[in-house]
Amino acid sequence: MTDTGSLAKPRFTLPGPAIAALVVVVLIGIAIAIGGQVIARQVVSGLMLGAIYMTVAVAFTLTIGVLNFLNFTIPTLFMLTGMVAWGVLSQGYLSFAGNAAWLLALFIGVAVAVVASLIVERFTFRYLKMKHGDSTEHAIPLVSSLGFLLIFENLVLIAFGSDSQRFKVPFNADLRIGNIVLGVPQIASCIVAVAAVAALTYILKRTKIGRALRTIAENPDTALLLGVDVSRVVPVVFILTGVLAGVAGALFTVNYGDVSAFMGDNVGTKAIAAMVLGGIGSIWGAIAGGIVVGVAETLSIQYFGGNSVQMTVWGLVLVIIILRPKGLFGGSAVGKGKM
Amino acid sequence: MSGYLAGTLAILCINLIFAYGIFVSAAAGQINLGGAGFQAIGAYATGFIAGTLGLPVWFSIPAAATISAFIGFLIAFPVLRTRGVYLVLATFAFGEVVSGFLLHTDTFGGAMGMVVPVHIELWVLMLCAIVVTLLTFYLMATRLGLAMRSINDDEEATVVIGVNVRAVQVAAFTIGGAFTGLSGALYAHNYGFVEAQYFNALLSIYVLLFVLIGGAQTAWGPLAGSLFFTVLPELFRVGGAWRYVIFGVLIVLMMVIRPEGMVTRDLVRKLSPRQWWARRAAVGS
Numbered sequence: 001m002t003d004t005g006s007l008a009k010p011r012f013t014l015p016g017p018a019i020a021a022l023v024v025v026v027l028i029g030i031a032i033a034i035g036g037q038v039i040a041r042q043v044v045s046g047l048m049l050g051a052i053y054m055t056v057a058v059a060f061t062l063t064i065g066v067l068n069f070l071n072f073t074i075p076t077l078f079m080l081t082g083m084v085a086w087g088v089l090s091q092g093y094l095s096f097a098g099n100a101a102w103l104l105a106l107f108i109g110v111a112v113a114v115v116a117s118l119i120v121e122r123f124t125f126r127y128l129k130m131k132h133g134d135s136t137e138h139a140i141p142l143v144s145s146l147g148f149l150l151i152f153e154n155l156v157l158i159a160f161g162s163d164s165q166r167f168k169v170p171f172n173a174d175l176r177i178g179n180i181v182l183g184v185p186q187i188a189s190c191i192v193a194v195a196a197v198a199a200l201t202y203i204l205k206r207t208k209i210g211r212a213l214r215t216i217a218e219n220p221d222t223a224l225l226l227g228v229d230v231s232r233v234v235p236v237v238f239i240l241t242g243v244l245a246g247v248a249g250a251l252f253t254v255n256y257g258d259v260s261a262f263m264g265d266n267v268g269t270k271a272i273a274a275m276v277l278g279g280i281g282s283i284w285g286a287i288a289g290g291i292v293v294g295v296a297e298t299l300s301i302q303y304f305g306g307n308s309v310q311m312t313v314w315g316l317v318l319v320i321i322i323l324r325p326k327g328l329f330g331g332s333a334v335g336k337g338k339m
Numbered sequence: 340m341s342g343y344l345a346g347t348l349a350i351l352c353i354n355l356i357f358a359y360g361i362f363v364s365a366a367a368g369q370i371n372l373g374g375a376g377f378q379a380i381g382a383y384a385t386g387f388i389a390g391t392l393g394l395p396v397w398f399s400i401p402a403a404a405t406i407s408a409f410i411g412f413l414i415a416f417p418v419l420r421t422r423g424v425y426l427v428l429a430t431f432a433f434g435e436v437v438s439g440f441l442l443h444t445d446t447f448g449g450a451m452g453m454v455v456p457v458h459i460e461l462w463v464l465m466l467c468a469i470v471v472t473l474l475t476f477y478l479m480a481t482r483l484g485l486a487m488r489s490i491n492d493d494e495e496a497t498v499v500i501g502v503n504v505r506a507v508q509v510a511a512f513t514i515g516g517a518f519t520g521l522s523g524a525l526y527a528h529n530y531g532f533v534e535a536q537y538f539n540a541l542l543s544i545y546v547l548l549f550v551l552i553g554g555a556q557t558a559w560g561p562l563a564g565s566l567f568f569t570v571l572p573e574l575f576r577v578g579g580a581w582r583y584v585i586f587g588v589l590i591v592l593m594m595v596i597r598p599e600g601m602v603t604r605d606l607v608r609k610l611s612p613r614q615w616w617a618r619r620a621a622v623g624s
Binding site: 144315 | 370420421423424427428429431436438440443449450540551552580581583584586587589590594598
């Protein structure tokens with residue numbers, strides 16, 4: 001709104017892929033340069049973790065970029081996927097599917113996350129928008145999403161208890177590249193995470209609905225004037241959010257094999273940190289940020305102990321918000337100039 | 340008084356002061372999602388002063404509030420440059436940094452937590468809660484309070500009128516820091532033990548909900564919010580998780596029905612005795 005330059009260049013087509021790839025290459029390069037398998041192994045496992053953070057961070061950045069709404073239900077959508085998948089599997093509802101039951105369970109989990117996300121849309125955004133005009137001016141959607149966070153998390157606690165549960169995946173083949181051992185689920189999840197984000201960028205860039213979303217991000221009122229049916233396009237954001245959070249939850253479940261009602265909390269906050277690091281509203285920034293946070297976390301645990309992660313990551317976030325609100329990699333202004 | 344009732348009252352007092360701390364900046368249009376961080380500062384400050392340094396409690400509690408206010412004052416300058424989602428995230432990050440720092444610092448017990456000596460009596464808590472409540476009501480009636488309300492309603496118009504918006508916001512944030520720190524100090528002396536894990540993101544979220552559900556327009560809001568959130572669960576007494584589900588539903592419904600919170604400016608105006616007499620007189624004449 002303030003600088004006309006941001007109108008000229010589309011927001012989601014920044015230097016993007018190049019930067020994300022560069023970050024990965026540089027990180028691996030540093031690791032190898034310093035040498036030592038230990039570091040290389042930490043970097044690799046950090047990248048795996050980063051792939052999950054990245055997917056969740058993209059979900060956050062999408063809702064903020066398009067709707068100017070910090071959606072606190074995303075961590076619970078992430079958790080819902082894992083817990084529902086475990087729930088249907090352990091209850092034996094899927095025994096007919098044989099060996100593919102775990103996969104089917106994860107699909108059901110993602111579907112539940114999408115449905116939950118649409119419920120959230122119904123009560124945080126659509127209704128309020130109708131009744132109070134531009135609801136983003138107030139803290140209303142934020143507070144409602146906090147309410148949903150309580151609802152979903154505690155419903156899961158009631159249904160499945162607070163214990164951490166084991167989600168069994170019937171394969172654990174390992175690949176060896178040099179001296180680094182890679183789990184097949186880890187590689188698969190990296191590929192799925194990248195594919196999910198690539199699909200999202202394709203949708204945003206090339207499809208009609210994507211163009212509508214970008215118009216809303218630029219200016220909702222203008223979008224309405226130009227004939228974008230805002231009330232029908234907004235749910236798409238929530239569907240995409242649900243899919244991304246759900247896929248991330250499924251990948252986490254497969255990778256680490258543990259699900260609990262609290263699995264989303266840590267990942268969710270880390271993903272927020274990743275989003276801020278990369279630049280709020282920028283998808284490629286979220287990707288780069290996710291990778292950086294993932295690698296920083298594993299390295300930080302390796303060298304300074306587990307308690308140091310929170311302080312370093314959030315200290316960095318605080319500094320970046322204050323000094324460089326655009327984020328480390330984001331060159332774009334956040335949509336609408338509303339911030 | 341039974342121990343149970345006394346315990347609930349103590350929680351209510353602490354929550355009330357905490358909520359007023361967040362309210363003061365919310366009334367000036369600043370959402371602070373780092374409440375737990377300020378409360379942790381207050382709790383650990385009094386723990387350090389009264390425990391490690393061995394100074395008396397009548398000194399350590401005000402000192403803790405002052406330290407928290409000072410830190411609020413310091414971070415207000417950079418943090419309040421941001422707005423909207425960025426402000427929410429910046430304050431959230433501040434809270435995480437504080438609890439991360441405390442978790443990592445051995446002087447303050449690290450992950451083991453810290454034992455705080457000197458248990459304070461319930462009447463001290465109640466006195467503090469009453470004083471803070473009255474102070475906030477007074478504050479909202481002053482010119483500063485008026486400026487805060489004005490910023491909340493329309494920041495640009497406030498600038499045009501000639502109010503130094505930045506100064507008012509920093510003042511609000513500092514006062515909020517003092518109240519929040521005080522609530523932390525009282526918490527520490529009431530329970531005799533603090534640990535960094537308690538001051539987590541969820542606590543910040545809860546206290547923000549106290550204020551926003553209660554209503555951030557008038558000083559009645561946090562009072563209503565804290566009463567609602569502290570007393571209602573005790574009345575419900577249904578199993579732990581269901582209670583929070585009901586909470587969540589109430590929060591979502593609240594935002595649909597009364598997005599400005601339970602107690603709004605209109606409601607206060609309607610209920611105020613002066614208005615009531617004025618209306619009566621108007622009808623009578």
